[in-house]
Amino acid sequence: MKKAIFWRFVWIILLALAVSSTVFCVIISNRSLEQTQEILVDRLYMMDHMLDYNGDVEQQVSEICGIQGNQNSRITILAQDGTVLADSGVQDTDSMENHMDREEVQEALKGQAGYAERYSETIHKNMLYAAIHSENGDYVLRLAVPYEGMYTYLRMLIPAVLIGCAVALAASFYFAVRFAGSVTTPLNEIAGELRKVDKGEPEIFMKNYKYEELNVIIDAVNQMSAEIGTYVKKLELERIIRQEFFSNASHELKTPITSIKGYTELLESGLVTKEEVQKDFLSRIEKETDHMTNLINDILMISKLETKDVEVEMSTIQIYPLVEDILKSLEPMARDYGVKVYTECKPLTIRANLQQMRELINNLMVNAIKYNKPEGSVHLSIISDQEDMILMVSDTGVGIPREAQRRVFERFYRVDKGRSKKMGGTGLGLSIVKHIVNYYGGNIHLESQVDVGTTFTVRLPVIQERK
Numbered sequence: 001m002k003k004a005i006f007w008r009f010v011w012i013i014l015l016a017l018a019v020s021s022t023v024f025c026v027i028i029s030n031r032s033l034e035q036t037q038e039i040l041v042d043r044l045y046m047m048d049h050m051l052d053y054n055g056d057v058e059q060q061v062s063e064i065c066g067i068q069g070n071q072n073s074r075i076t077i078l079a080q081d082g083t084v085l086a087d088s089g090v091q092d093t094d095s096m097e098n099h100m101d102r103e104e105v106q107e108a109l110k111g112q113a114g115y116a117e118r119y120s121e122t123i124h125k126n127m128l129y130a131a132i133h134s135e136n137g138d139y140v141l142r143l144a145v146p147y148e149g150m151y152t153y154l155r156m157l158i159p160a161v162l163i164g165c166a167v168a169l170a171a172s173f174y175f176a177v178r179f180a181g182s183v184t185t186p187l188n189e190i191a192g193e194l195r196k197v198d199k200g201e202p203e204i205f206m207k208n209y210k211y212e213e214l215n216v217i218i219d220a221v222n223q224m225s226a227e228i229g230t231y232v233k234k235l236e237l238e239r240i241i242r243q244e245f246f247s248n249a250s251h252e253l254k255t256p257i258t259s260i261k262g263y264t265e266l267l268e269s270g271l272v273t274k275e276e277v278q279k280d281f282l283s284r285i286e287k288e289t290d291h292m293t294n295l296i297n298d299i300l301m302i303s304k305l306e307t308k309d310v311e312v313e314m315s316t317i318q319i320y321p322l323v324e325d326i327l328k329s330l331e332p333m334a335r336d337y338g339v340k341v342y343t344e345c346k347p348l349t350i351r352a353n354l355q356q357m358r359e360l361i362n363n364l365m366v367n368a369i370k371y372n373k374p375e376g377s378v379h380l381s382i383i384s385d386q387e388d389m390i391l392m393v394s395d396t397g398v399g400i401p402r403e404a405q406r407r408v409f410e411r412f413y414r415v416d417k418g419r420s421k422k423m424g425g426t427g428l429g430l431s432i433v434k435h436i437v438n439y440y441g442g443n444i445h446l447e448s449q450v451d452v453g454t455t456f457t458v459r460l461p462v463i464q465e466r467k
């Protein structure tokens with residue numbers, strides 16, 4: 001690229017020099033020709049004043065030609081009819097043809113200075129002619145000097161033009177090298193920086209250069225690099241979270257499997273003979289199986305919520321029948337725990353995914369019953385606020401200590417692991433709730449006091465219709 005820029009630069013300079021030199025030479029040559037013509041005419045007027053037309057004109061003409069500086073000139077004096085009266089270049093004027101048809105003579109006779117360039121058959125040279133009409137109007141005076149066209153002046157100009165071109169060319173070589181360098185060096189530096197990405201450095205930072213166009217690229221690359229950096233960090237974090245999740249999930253599954261295996265081995269060994277003990281073992285196996293099923297269901301739910309490209313089917317949901325259905329399924333559990341459930345539910349119509357709404361309300365209600373006290377109560381209220389559905393679940397249970405409140409939405413986090421497990425908890429319920437709330441762009445808020453109770457407030461922008 002450096003070479004290409006260099007040569008292009010040099011070619012442009014050469015072209016510019018050629019064009020400007022040609023134009024310069026043509027202008028100067030034309031100007032010089034004009035000047036020469038003016039000088040010739042001035043001399044002719046001077047001669048017109050000096051000449052005594054009554055005397056020997058031929059003699060006077062040869063005298064004038066003898067003056068220093070006039071030796072190369074040819075002076076011709078013509079009568080009005082074109083007859084040559086005197087010519088400094090020819091001795092025998094009588095033998096000369098009539099000059100009436102000469103271009104410059106014709107012009108002079110019209111009363112203005114006439115000019116011509118041509119080959120003189122008389123003296124066998126290329127000549128530049130100028131002619132005027134004498135002041136008394138009886139004669140035409142003509143002055144000619146050897147003239148080789150433009151070449152006469154080019155001979156003088158060419159050395160100067162060549163020296164100028166050589167200097168300009170040398171300077172252009174120097175500047176072309178510098179300019180090519182100033183363009184390619186930043187590009188090489190940018191390429192070097194970009195190559196770092198290959199070596200596993202996603203975040204690169206490039207300095208600005210003096211060229212605005214390069215800086216536009218650099219700004220875009222810097223911005224992209226910062227975005228890639230953030231994205232890579234996010235991916236790394238997600239990878240860590242996923243790894244943690246799988247190791248926690250397998251650990252959680254291991255415990256019930258170990259228990260089931262233990263009870264099965266004992267039963268198989270024939271050591272347990274008492275029927276009630278056998279029944280107790282079987283019911284424990286069933287409980288562990290239920291726990292595993294819950295765990296697997298919750299894990300599946302979480303992974304479904306995290307798979308962003310899976311389309312979530314939205315439908316119009318009447319909230320009241322849904323709540324009734326959930327409460328009905330929770331009745332036996334509430335009875336077992338000795339907890340009373342109260343509801344205040346407005347008949348709202350929402351647009352959401354049915355399974356997600358069921359999961360959200362169910363998980364909060366199950367927790368409110370599970371972590372309650374005997375004779376305790378749970379209040380469920382669902383109201384609307386403009387586009388939002390506000391769902392509130394309050395209980396009079398054990399409460400959540402302040403330091404744990406922040407963490408209850410984390411996967412597998414439990415305040416009291418023993419209690420949660422005993423109650424068939426998976427540690428994923430609130431994490432699923434949080435995921436669903438985030439999916440709809442809503443928010444969840446928790447207020448709790450140990451031994452007094454807990455209130456979860458969820459706000460979801462899902463209202464389709466209020467009645």
Ligand code: ADP
Nearest residue numbers: 367371408414415416420425426427428429430
């Ligand atoms: P789990 O399956 O253990 O109930 P969750 O994610 O639903 O898992 O809840 C996480 C933890 O938060 C629970 O183990 C429990 O310690 C605490 N928690 C959740 N809801 C309540 C509540 N209503 N009252 C007291 N503690 C609660």
